Each structure stands twice: as structure tokens, then as C-alpha cells.
Amino acid sequence: MAQNSNIEWTHDTFNPWWGCVKVSPACDHCYAERFSNRWVKPTLWGSNAPRRFFGDKHWQQPVRWNKAALKAGERRRVFCASMADVFEDRSDLVSYRARLFEIIAETSQLDWLLLTKRPENITRMLPCPLPRNAWLGTTAENQVAWDIRLPLLLAVPAAVRFVSAEPLLGPITMNGNIPDWLIVGGECGPGARPIESAWVESLCEQCSRDKVPFFFKQWGGVHKKKKGRELGGRTWDAIPVATSINRCLPSSPLE
Numbered sequence: 123m124a125q126n127s128n129i130e131w132t133h134d135t136f137n138p139w140w141g142c143v144k145v146s147p148a149c150d151h152c153y154a155e156r157f158s159n160r161w162v163k164p165t166l167w168g169s170n171a172p173r174r175f176f177g178d179k180h181w182q183q184p185v186r187w188n189k190a191a192l193k194a195g196e197r198r199r200v201f202c203a204s205m206a207d208v209f210e211d212r213s214d215l216v217s218y219r220a221r222l223f224e225i226i227a228e229t230s231q232l233d234w235l236l237l238t239k240r241p242e243n244i245t246r247m248l249p250c251p252l253p254r255n256a257w258l259g260t261t262a263e264n265q266v267a268w269d270i271r272l273p274l275l276l277a278v279p280a281a282v283r284f285v286s287a288e289p290l291l292g293p294i295t296m297n298g299n300i301p302d303w304l305i306v307g308g309e310c311g312p313g314a315r316p317i318e319s320a321w322v323e324s325l326c327e328q329c330s331r332d333k334v335p336f337f338f339k340q341w342g343g344v345h346k347k348k349k350g351r352e353l354g355g356r357t358w359d360a361i362p363v364a365t366s367i368n369r370c371l372p373s374s375p376l377e
């Protein structure tokens with residue numbers, strides 16, 4: 123599936139900038155920070171650190187992906203962002219976020235998966251109307267994050283509202299906050315915190331009961347390939363189709 127990405131549930135990955143601030147236990151072993159620190163000095167992580175921005179060539183990539191998707195006669199997914207949080211609140215990000223939403227609107231053959239750990243900022247940072255091909259997601263690594271972030275996410279009238287429970291750090295009960303898609307995964311890499319099969323099985327059962335497409339990404343660990351991604355003897359690769367979710371999107375300001 124992935125063409126320019128190692129992530130199982132997307133075709134491509136796009137970053138409007140690099141850099142972030144840790145906000146959550148899920149951030150403790152942030153892969154993006156580790157990766158960035160190998161190449162960029164001084165660090166791009168922290169509220170006083172600069173962010174890294176890119177020129178026009180970088181911003182042309184989604185236009186090319188859109189053309190390729192059109193030529194192939196298929197929709198493709200773009201994960202945004204793997205090296206930043208699109209809804210981080212900083213004045214120097216405002217114009218880049220605006221440019222991102224312009225590109226999203228221009229590339230209608232792509233479904234953009236915007237994943238954030240700051241759903242409290244989504245509503246005031248979205249353009250209006252919100253493009254139909256912008257899917258909005260939040261990370262929920264444990265019950266506390268689920269109970270706080272899901273109501274915030276579900277208040278946003280996006281075509282698809284999804285959750286990434288990765289790294290899954292504890293058991294989660296959906297508590298009536300039902301997303302359109304759930305992705306679950308264990309933590310990978312050095313210092314990976316262990317995932318319990320009972321947590322994954324429970325989420326899989328809850329999704330089956332509430333008819334939520336369920337995607338199990340991996341068990342994780344230091345060597346993620348060793349543990350694989352099977353649950354109950356099979357893989358779980360469900361991905362929603364936006365047109366099957368009949369949600370009315372506003373054409374007037376969201377606030």
C-alpha cells in the first residue's frame with residue numbers, strides 16, 4: 123500500500139514543517155524527535171526551538187501524488203504529519219497551515235489524514251469550509267487521553283474522524299465516544315513499552331460491536347517485524363471509505 127511511506131495505512135506522508143513539543147505520555151519516545159536530532163542541529167523539539175520549513179519543491183509533492191492517483195483512477199491517502207503536529211499553536215506556523223489547507227483543497231484525489239495530539243485546537247484552526255478530503259484524527263494512548271480527546275475530535279464535522287491508539291499504553295473502553303476508524307499499535311524501537319494482548323482484543327471486540335473499521339498495525343517492541351501484526355490468526359486492515367459516511371459538513375464558519 124505505502125508508496126512513499128513505511129506506515130501501513132497510508133500511501134504517502136507529507137510534513138508541512140518539522141518540529142514539535144511533547145504533550146502526552148505517547149510522546150515520551152517520540153520517533154520524530156529522535157530522527158530529526160540525527161540530522162538537524164540545534165534540535166527542533168521544544169517550545170523555544172525553531173521549526174524547520176521547506177521550499178516550493180517540497181510543497182509540489184502532493185500535486186504530483188494527486189496527478190498519479192488520478193492517472194491510476196484511485197484515491198490515495200496522505201498522512202500528515204509524521205514529523206510535527208499540524209495543530210500546534212505557534213504564530214510562525216499559521217501561514218504554513220493555511221498553505222497546507224490550500225493544497226488539501228487542490229488535491230481532491232487524495233484523502234489527507236491529519237493526526238494530532240492537540241484536538242482542543244482543531245476547531246479554531248480549521249478553514250471553512252473544511253475540504254471533504256481532510257480526515258481528522260487524534261491519538262489516544264490510554265483511557266485518560268480517550269476520555270479527554272474523543273469528545274473534542276467528535277465535535278469537528280470532518281468527513282472521517284479517526285483515532286490512532288498507538289502506542290497503546292493501557293486498556294481503553296470507548297465509553298460511547300465512537301470514531302469512524304480505529305488504528306491500534308504497540309510502541310516500536312528502543313525503550314518500547316509493552317502492549318498487552320487483552321487491551322488489543324478488547325478494542326477489536328468493541329469495534330466489532332459498534333461497527334468501527336479496525337486496523338491493527340503491529341505488536342511493536344524493539345524489533346517490530348519479529349512480533350508481526352496478526353491478532354487471532356489474521357491481520358486487521360479495515361479502512362473506511364469517506365463516501366460511505368454520510369456526515370453533513372458546514373459551509374459557514376465553524377465557530
Ligand code: SF4
Nearest residue numbers: 142143144149152206
Ligand atoms: S505530538 Fe507527535 S511529533 Fe509532537 S512530540 Fe508528540 S509524538 Fe512527537
